[in-house]
Amino acid sequence: MTLFCRKEGLKLNIIAHKSKDGREQSLQEHGQNVAKMAASFAAPFGGEKFAERIGISHDAGKDTVGFQQYIQAPDKNAKSPHAIIAAALNCQANDILSAVITAGHHSGLHNVLDTITNVRAALAERSQDIATAREYFSSDAISQTEIIPEFARKNKVFGQYAFTKMEFSCLTDADYQDTERFMRGYSPRSYDYDSFSDIYDMFRKHVQPWIDKDNEMMRRKNQPLSKDEEINHMRTQMMLQCLDAGSNSRKGDIRTLSIPTGGSKTLSSFAYAIAAAKKDKSVKRIIVVIPFNTITTQTASVLREIVGEKNILENHSGFDFEDSKQGKLLQYASENWDIPIVVTTNVQFFESFFSNKPAKSRKLHNIADSVIIFDEVQQLPVKYLKPCIKCIESLAANFGARIVLSTATQPALEPYFETIKPREIIDDSESYVKPFRRCSIENIGTVTVKNLTERIQKHKQCLCVVNEKEEAKAIYTAIENGRCKNLYCLTTDITPYDREKLLRQIRQNLKDDEPCIVISTSLIESGVDVDFPYGYRELYGLDSILQTAGRVNRNGLRDCGNSTLFVFDGPQEEYRALRNGTSRGCNESDNKKSITRGILQKYDVDSPKAIHEYFSRLYGYKGDGLDKFDIVKMASSKLIPFQDISQKFKIIDEDTVTVIISQTAEASELVGKIRNQTATKDDIRKAGKYAVSVKRNKYDKYLAASAEVLTTKIYDDTEEPDICSLVDMGLYTGIGIIFDAPAA
Numbered sequence: 001m002t003l004f005c006r007k008e009g010l011k012l013n014i015i016a017h018k019s020k021d022g023r024e025q026s027l028q029e030h031g032q033n034v035a036k037m038a039a040s041f042a043a044p045f046g047g048e049k050f051a052e053r054i055g056i057s058h059d060a061g062k063d064t065v066g067f068q069q070y071i072q073a074p075d076k077n078a079k080s081p082h083a084i085i086a087a088a089l090n091c092q093a094n095d096i097l098s099a100v101i102t103a104g105h106h107s108g109l110h111n112v113l114d115t116i117t118n119v120r121a122a123l124a125e126r127s128q129d130i131a132t133a134r135e136y137f138s139s140d141a142i143s144q145t146e147i148i149p150e151f152a153r154k155n156k157v158f159g160q161y162a163f164t165k166m167e168f169s170c171l172t173d174a175d176y177q178d179t180e181r182f183m184r185g186y187s188p189r190s191y192d193y194d195s196f197s198d199i200y201d202m203f204r205k206h207v208q209p210w211i212d213k214d215n216e217m218m219r220r221k222n223q224p225l226s227k228d229e230e231i232n233h234m235r236t237q238m239m240l241q242c243l244d245a246g247s248n249s250r251k252g253d254i255r256t257l258s259i260p261t262g263g264s265k266t267l268s269s270f271a272y273a274i275a276a277a278k279k280d281k282s283v284k285r286i287i288v289v290i291p292f293n294t295i296t297t298q299t300a301s302v303l304r305e306i307v308g309e310k311n312i313l314e315n316h317s318g319f320d321f322e323d324s325k326q327g328k329l330l331q332y333a334s335e336n337w338d339i340p341i342v343v344t345t346n347v348q349f350f351e352s353f354f355s356n357k358p359a360k361s362r363k364l365h366n367i368a369d370s371v372i373i374f375d376e377v378q379q380l381p382v383k384y385l386k387p388c389i390k391c392i393e394s395l396a397a398n399f400g401a402r403i404v405l406s407t408a409t410q411p412a413l414e415p416y417f418e419t420i421k422p423r424e425i426i427d428d429s430e431s432y433v434k435p436f437r438r439c440s441i442e443n444i445g446t447v448t449v450k451n452l453t454e455r456i457q458k459h460k461q462c463l464c465v466v467n468e469k470e471e472a473k474a475i476y477t478a479i480e481n482g483r484c485k486n487l488y489c490l491t492t493d494i495t496p497y498d499r500e501k502l503l504r505q506i507r508q509n510l511k512d513d514e515p516c517i518v519i520s521t522s523l524i525e526s527g528v529d530v531d532f533p534y535g536y537r538e539l540y541g542l543d544s545i546l547q548t549a550g551r552v553n554r555n556g557l558r559d560c561g562n563s564t565l566f567v568f569d570g571p572q573e574e575y576r577a578l579r580n581g582t583s584r585g586c587n588e589s590d591n592k593k594s595i596t597r598g599i600l601q602k603y604d605v606d607s608p609k610a611i612h613e614y615f616s617r618l619y620g621y622k623g624d625g626l627d628k629f630d631i632v633k634m635a636s637s638k639l640i641p642f643q644d645i646s647q648k649f650k651i652i653d654e655d656t657v658t659v660i661i662s663q664t665a666e667a668s669e670l671v672g673k674i675r676n677q678t679a680t681k682d683d684i685r686k687a688g689k690y691a692v693s694v695k696r697n698k699y700d701k702y703l704a705a706s707a708e709v710l711t712t713k714i715y716d717d718t719e720e721p722d723i724c725s726l727v728d729m730g731l732y733t734g735i736g737i738i739f740d741a742p743a744a
Helices: 027-045 048-057 065-072 083-092 095-103 112-125 127-133 161-182 196-219 227-247 264-277 293-307 327-336 347-353 381-398 449-457 469-480 496-511 540-548 571-580 588-602 608-627 633-634 644-650 665-675 683-692 696-703
Strands: 015-019 024-026 254-258 285-288 312-315 341-345 369-375 400-405 442-446 461-465 487-490 518-521 534-538 563-567 656-660 692-693 707-715 718-726
Touching: 015 065, 015 161, 015 633, 024 027, 024 633, 024 718, 027 048, 027 293, 027 381, 027 540, 048 083, 048 095, 065 127, 065 341, 083 095, 083 112, 083 127, 095 112, 095 161, 095 293, 095 683, 161 327, 161 381, 196 227, 196 264, 196 285, 196 293, 196 665, 227 264, 254 381, 264 293, 264 369, 264 400, 285 293, 285 571, 293 312, 347 381, 369 469, 381 400, 381 608, 381 633, 400 571, 449 461, 449 469, 461 540, 469 487, 469 571, 496 518, 496 571, 496 683, 534 540, 540 563, 540 588, 540 608, 563 588, 588 608, 608 633, 633 644, 633 718, 656 665, 656 683, 656 696, 665 683, 665 707, 665 718, 683 692, 692 696
Parallel strands: 254 400, 285 341, 285 369, 312 341, 369 400, 442 563, 461 518, 461 534, 487 518, 534 563, 656 718
Antiparallel strands: 015 024, 656 692, 707 718
C-alpha cells in the first residue's frame, strides 16, 4: 500500500481493536485489510484507488493518545472520537469526498457543509491529534483525476452522489467484515452458493417441459389450438424472447417488459436475468425489486422452488430468518446482499440508495454489475418518481447494471429517462393483451351503499374492493346483518397473522365451491392468489382496477364473458359524508378517479393506449410533485446534503404507532420481551405479524386509554408511544381493531 507514510519501527503497538479475550489487532493490519477488501468491492465501477485510500485512512484517528488510552481501558478513560481526525487529514489533502465518507463511517454521511464545519473545529481544537495521526496517514495533496472516475468528476446522472454512496458502501462493508472476523476470531460468512451457470441449468430444466410442449403443438400445423394451448404458446414465446434478450444484453441496458396478467411475468423476467448472468460472467447478482411484501414473499417462494433456498435472499421487514433452514447465513447476507439472487422491496432498495446510514448503505456496492428487475414498476412512489428514475438510470449508466421495468400495466416513464431510453423486450406486446383477458370490465356508474350490498349478495362468490378501511368494515357489517355465509373483511386493521388465516379459509371456500364473499381494501390486489367469478371495484386508479380484475377468473376456468368486474362510484363519498358531515376537497385520490373515469369512457380498459394515457395524465397532473422534496436537485449539487436527503426520502413516512395484539402465546412472549427491554431485532420483526400500524392521531383518539406503551420515541421534543400492546382485547374483532368510542 503506497498510502502509508509511517516511519519504519515507529509506534508498532498502535491498535485498532481489542477482543473480549484480550487479542489485539493493529491499526496497520486493520487498515490494510479494509483497504484491500474495499478496493475489490469498488473495482467493478473503477473506484478501487479511491476505496483503497478511504480504507487506509478511515481509522487514522485511532493513532492518538486519547483513543489508545480509551481502547486499552474503556472503563477508566473517556471516548476519543476518531472519524473526524481521518476527515481532517483528507481535507488537508484537498479530498473532500474522502473526508465526508471517513467522517461518517460510523454515524452516517453528514451534509458536506456540516462535515467541513466539523473539520474546521477539529483543526482548531485537536491539532495535536491530527499531527500525531499524520504519522500514520499522509495529508499530501492528491490528484482527483487519478482516483475518481470520470462519471463522478463530471457528475453524470447522479454521478458524484452515487459514487460517494457506493464508496461509502465499500468502506462500511469492508470495515464491518474485517472487524467482525477479528472480534470473533473467524469469519461466520461461510457461504456455499451455486454458480449462475448451475442456476441457469436449474431454470432451463424447470421451463423445458413448456418449450417441448410448445414445439409439439407447433408441429400440429393443421389442428387449431384450444384456448389453454394458445395461452401456453404465448407464455412460452414471451419467455423465449426474454431468454434471447438476456443473452444479447449489455451492461447499461434498460428494458421494459410488458406481459399481461397471467402471462408468467415472474418467470419471463427471471429468464432475461439468468440468461444475462449465464452469458456475461461479470454479472454479480440478480435483484428483484417489488412494491409489496406479499408479492415479495410469493416471488421468492416461486424462485426457491426452481433454484433452491440457499441461492435466494428474501429481504423485507416482515421476513423471519429463523423460519428458514439457511437462517443465520441468510441473515448475514441481508446485511450486504452477498448472495446470487435477492428479492426485496421498493422501500429496502430505494431507501438504501438514498439513506446516509452505514447499515442501510453497506449493501449498495453489491448492486453494481447486477441485473435488476423492478416488478410492478407502475407502483414506484409518485412523490419520489423522479429521484427513483435517476437512481435506476445512474445504476445502469455508471455501475454496469442491466434494468428490467416489468409490469402488465406499463406506465409512461419514457420522458423521465434522459441518458438511456428504455426499449421493450416483447415484440408487438399489444397483441398479447386480448388473449389473456380473463373477465369483462363493466362500468356501472354511481351506486348507493344499499344498491351495492344488494348486488353483492346476489352472487354466490364475489370479491368487492373499496378505497377505505372503515368503508370496507361498514359494507361488511351491512351484509353481515343479512347473515351471509362465509363473509370476510380484509384490511390492514387486521394483523398479518389473521389475514393469512382468513386467506387460507377463503381459498378453501373457493376451491370447494362454497359461498364466499370478501370485502377488502386494495391489499388483496397484488400478490394474493385468489380466483373469484365476479368482482366489484370502487373507482380509483386504472392500475388498481386492473389489479382487481386479476383476481376475477384468475385461473381462466371460466369463459371471459361469464366473469365480470363491475366498476362503481359513490360509497366512498357517502361514508365520508356520514363520518365527517362534509366531503373532502380535491386530492390525489380524487384526481386518480377523475382520470380513470375519462379512460373508461374512451378505451378498452386494459389496452396499452389506455394505460399509457392514464399514467401520462397522472404524472402530468403531479408536475413538480414527482419530486416532492427536490431530492434530484439536492443530490446533483456540488455540496451534497446527504443527511437532509436521507431524512426527506421516506417511502413510508406516516407517523404511526405499532399496536401488538396478544393473540397467541408467542405474541404474549414477544410483548413481555419488549416490555422488559430484552427484545432483539428479530423479536421486533416477529412481533410484526401480530401487529397493526395505527396513525398517531387515530391512536390518540381511540386507543390510548386501552393500550400499554411498551417503547417510546421522541417527536417534537415530547415522548410518544412507538410500540404498544392492546390491553382491551374487546376492541379487536374478526374485522380488526374497532375505532368507535374515543379514548377516555
